[in-house]
Amino acid sequence: MNESVPSSSEPILRLTGVGVTYPGGTKALSPQDLEIHEGEVTILLGRSGAGKSTLLRAMNLLVSPTEGTVSCPVLGDLSGVSKIRKHRRRTGMVFQQHQLIGRQTALTNVLTARLSRFSTLRSLFALPRPDREKALSCLDRVGLLDKALQRVDQLSGGQQQRVGVARALAMEPGLILADEPVASLDPATSRQLLTLLRDVCRRDGITLVISLHQVEFAKEFGDRIVALAHGRIVFDDTPEQLNEAALASIYEGETPVEKSDSRKTGVDASSTKDPALAAVR
Ligand SMILES: Nc1ncnc2c1ncn2[C@@H]1O[C@H](COP(=O)(O)OP(=O)(O)OP(=O)(O)O)[C@@H](O)[C@H]1O
Ligand SMILES: [Mg+2]
Secondary structure, eight states, X not given: OOOOOOOSSOEEEEEEEEEEEXXXXXXEEEEEEEEEETTOEEEEEXXXXXXXXXXXXXXXXXXXXXXXXXXXXXXXXXXXXXXXXXXXXXXXXXXXXXXXXXXXXXXXXXXXXXXXXXXXXXXXXXXXXXXXXXXXXXXXXXXXXXXXXXXXGGSOHHHHXXXXXXXXXXXXXXXXXXXXXXXXXXXXXXXXXXXXXXXXXXXXXXXXXXXXXXXXXXXXXXXXXXXXXXXEEEEXXXXXXXXXXXXXXXHSOOOOOOBOOTTSOOEETTTOOOHHHHTTO
């Protein structure tokens, strides 16, 4: 069951023996091999706690693997501040709670995606006109040009998430990682958001990885489904192959998350004291 979908496209990202054990000993991800293919929509599916966010965040080193390596053809092994920073610049993130600044306008939030291109000193001043135009065009693509100057906390949940998509697009990424982007939206708005995300990525040739827990959306929007249970990949195939037996292996047999000793501990870069990771936050 754990066999990669044959694909003619090149891997844009390769995870080799990647495992994550968090501080405290929670083994969120057992060592896994996974290649993400260029131009595809890959869905990470699984119940709560299965390890979807951990695997997704390991793909841009927001969670640091305690075992194995993450690599991409352009940069090789993603180790060291410089490579991680370069990788992150070409990787857009869309979060469940969108992580926008509520008091700021939609435009300002999208512009933050352009800041990483500039030095700290340069980013203290207004960004150049082309960057502002780029941010506006990204808002236009998600249908929110008319909301560009509206505060984000005055937008609906679906609109806020579209600002999150615009922010990811403004990075001009080769890869977008979306962690449960529709978890707090109603089904109709969820379908609209996922359609938008898939369509803009297809048009721009952006590779897309989305974590979801809804099977019907996974089947509708994925070129490939990678399902996790208890920190392991238990299914990796096309949506057509996701039959009852496969679903049973994903959703049945709940067992406690394995605890291990804490010698190898995963580090979430958002709270790390590791200088290499902290520097690229
Ligand atoms: N920062 C952390 N520190 C310690 N344990 C963590 C941390 N983040 C996640 N975990 C644990 O790792 C396991 C996998 O969590 P993860 O968030 O990857 O699952 P998930 O599939 O994304 O779940 P959900 O659908 O609820 O978002 C869980 O047991 C979780 O409690
Ligand atoms: Mg999650």
